[in-house]
Amino acid sequence: MNEAAIVVEGLRVFRGGNEVLRDLTLAIPRGRITGLLGPSGCGKTTLMRAIVGVQVVSDGRVTVLGHPAGGKELRSRVGYVTQAPSVYDDISIEANLRYFQRLYGAPPARVADAIATVGLGEHSDRLVRNLSGGQRARVSLATALLANPEVLVLDEPTVGLDPVLRAELWGTFRQLADAGATLLVSSHVMDEAERCDELVLMRDGVVLSHSTLPELLATTGAADVEKAFLQLVRRNEDA
Amino acid sequence: MDPRLTYATALRVTGQLRNDPRTIALLLVVPVFLVAIVKWVYLDQDRIFQRVGVPLLGIFPLTSMFLVTSITMLRERTTGTLERLLTTPLAKMDLLLGYALAFGSIAVVQAGIVSLVAFGLLGLETEGPAIAVIGLAVLNAVLGMAMGLLVSAFARSEFQAVQFMPALLLPQFLLCGLLAPRESMAGPLEALSNVLPMTYAYDALSRVARGEDFAGRVAVDTGVLLGASLVALALGAATLRRRTP
Numbered sequence: 001m002n003e004a005a006i007v008v009e010g011l012r013v014f015r016g017g018n019e020v021l022r023d024l025t026l027a028i029p030r031g032r033i034t035g036l037l038g039p040s041g042c043g044k045t046t047l048m049r050a051i052v053g054v055q056v057v058s059d060g061r062v063t064v065l066g067h068p069a070g071g072k073e074l075r076s077r078v079g080y081v082t083q084a085p086s087v088y089d090d091i092s093i094e095a096n097l098r099y100f101q102r103l104y105g106a107p108p109a110r111v112a113d114a115i116a117t118v119g120l121g122e123h124s125d126r127l128v129r130n131l132s133g134g135q136r137a138r139v140s141l142a143t144a145l146l147a148n149p150e151v152l153v154l155d156e157p158t159v160g161l162d163p164v165l166r167a168e169l170w171g172t173f174r175q176l177a178d179a180g181a182t183l184l185v186s187s188h189v190m191d192e193a194e195r196c197d198e199l200v201l202m203r204d205g206v207v208l209s210h211s212t213l214p215e216l217l218a219t220t221g222a223a224d225v226e227k228a229f230l231q232l233v234r235r236n237e238d239a
Numbered sequence: 240m241d242p243r244l245t246y247a248t249a250l251r252v253t254g255q256l257r258n259d260p261r262t263i264a265l266l267l268v269v270p271v272f273l274v275a276i277v278k279w280v281y282l283d284q285d286r287i288f289q290r291v292g293v294p295l296l297g298i299f300p301l302t303s304m305f306l307v308t309s310i311t312m313l314r315e316r317t318t319g320t321l322e323r324l325l326t327t328p329l330a331k332m333d334l335l336l337g338y339a340l341a342f343g344s345i346a347v348v349q350a351g352i353v354s355l356v357a358f359g360l361l362g363l364e365t366e367g368p369a370i371a372v373i374g375l376a377v378l379n380a381v382l383g384m385a386m387g388l389l390v391s392a393f394a395r396s397e398f399q400a401v402q403f404m405p406a407l408l409l410p411q412f413l414l415c416g417l418l419a420p421r422e423s424m425a426g427p428l429e430a431l432s433n434v435l436p437m438t439y440a441y442d443a444l445s446r447v448a449r450g451e452d453f454a455g456r457v458a459v460d461t462g463v464l465l466g467a468s469l470v471a472l473a474l475g476a477a478t479l480r481r482r483t484p
Contacts, residue, residue, distance in 0.1 A: 015484060016484075052326050053326070053481065053482065054322050054325065054326060054481060054482055054483060055482060055483070055484075056482045056483060056484045070326070070481060070482070072328075075326060075327055075328045076327070076328050078326070080323065080326050082319050082322065082323065084318075084319055086318055086319030086320045086322065086323045087320065088251070088255060088320060089318075090255045090258050090259060091251065091254045091255055091258060092258075095251070095254050099247060099248075099250070099251040100327065102243065102244065102247035103244060103247060103324070103327045103328060103329050104327060104328065105328065127258060143323075
């Protein structure tokens with residue numbers, strides 16, 4: 001149980017001739033919410049894609065729950081929500097969920113549960129193309145919740161959501177983690193940091209720090225995550 | 240591979256079409272409309288109508304399924320749903336067969352309606368059984384689907400995907416023997432027509448219309464169509480990459 005859910009060793013990824021991840025090493029603990037923070041373009045999405053096994057990598061190794069990332073054993077145990085909602089526009093919310101429920105082999109009752117969890121209970125028969133951007137993002141999130149995955153990789157799941165719903169979703173993430181799931185949640189909004197058990201700060205394809213929020217603030221002497229991030233960037237550049 | 244996942248995918252794809260009644264209407268009505276026009280054009284030359292009618296019935300599904308599949312699959316690629324599907328337990332073959340099942344069943348309805356109208360109302364005649372015409376039409380639909388799937392990998396936008404239709408299907412239509420006997424074509428054209436799948440679709444359908452039985456050339460043609468579908472499907476499967484740059 002103590003062993004990490006996700007282990008990344010010496011990961012290098014090139015995209016369009018640029019080195020997006022530069023010899024990155026990281027271990028994500030089980031049963032906790034780890035926040036992946038950093039400015040847009042720092043490699044967060046690429047790292048998440050490598051973890052779910054859809055990214056071509058040049059070097060290094062990614063292991064999830066003891067298996068190579070993207071392996072067959074992992075496909076119903078790892079949930080992934082992309083930044084842009086990846087759902088079918090021309091069918092209803094329920095039809096989308098029903099399809100993924102069948103793919104994951106999840107119990108049919110989970111469909112209604114997942115829709116309720118993301119706060120779309122009253123809209124389940126609406127076509128996805130008639131929903132707002134935030135609602136579509138929630139449908140996309142609901143499809144990942146269906147399978148009750150052991151590892152949930154969420155790429156900016158709360159962007160553009162209203163604060164009430166955001167708080168509710170973080171409550172859901174907390175329940176999942178309490179039940180033993182491992183969550184990796186990316187954000188470029190530093191104020192979501194306080195909701196995470198651990199923080200990974202990234203910049204230019206490398207990990208600047210990996211610690212809890214209090215530890216981060218203590219070691220940098222900064223008042224908040226934003227300032228701590230600046231401190232770490234300066235320290236890195238001086239070194 | 241898991242037949243339940245194949246079936247779930249077929250249900251999802253037909254669900255997408257069901258919510259798009261205009262596309263369904265176009266799929267079902269346009270072939271009928273076109274056959275009626277052909278009938279009218281050759282009103283005084285029934286011999287020509289009888290020669291081209293049956294092959295046309297079988298070629299419509301190929302064209303429409305080619306278009307519908309290339310656009311649907313292009314959307315899967317560009318909206319990120321394909322990437323997501325490939326992180327689930329769904330195997331690539333489940334996805335492809337799900338598409339084949341969905342579009343194959345639509346082709347049955349499409350070919351059924353246009354055959355009913357052509358044989359029942361427009362006086363089209365076939366020496367061979369109408370069911371063989373419908374069967375070949377469905378096989379052509381699967382071939383069109385497999386080709387559409389393949390070209391969707393080479394299109395960056397829906398504009399490009401649509402342009403593949405005249406680029407890949409019109410030459411086959413011109414050379415398949417429907418407009419002019421292939422023997423009368425210039426050598427290089429005839430040679431080219433020998434390697435184009437629609438040639439075999441036309442050949443099989445016109446032989447069935449003339450009442451040739453299934454053995455012999457019709458069986459060979461059917462085998463070629465089946466083989467071409469499998470090759471296109473396999474090539475299409477190779478373009479579905481779990482890991483992308």
